[in-house]
Amino acid sequence: MTVVLLLTLLLLLLGTLLKKLLGNSGALVISRVMGIILATVAVDAVLGGLAEVGVLDLQGGTGPL
Numbered sequence: 001m002t003v004v005l006l007l008t009l010l011l012l013l014l015g016t017l018l019k020k021l022l023g024n025s026g027a028l029v030i031s032r033v034m035g036i037i038l039a040t041v042a043v044d045a046v047l048g049g050l051a052e053v054g055v056l057d058l059q060g061g062t063g064p065l
Contacts, residue, residue, distance in 0.1 A: 011018070019027055050056035 022030065047056060047058065051058045
């Protein structure tokens, strides 16, 4: 936990330098990739919630296709 906090602090402190190194295009690419990752996590959470309440079967049983 402490390592994650220290890495986060380091990235925040070096944010301006990282932005200069990446440039606008690099920052835009990273922003879009992070958006895709966030959307994936959100879909996983919704599907997991639906499976938890029994609305959706994620076990892949035999059903009509």
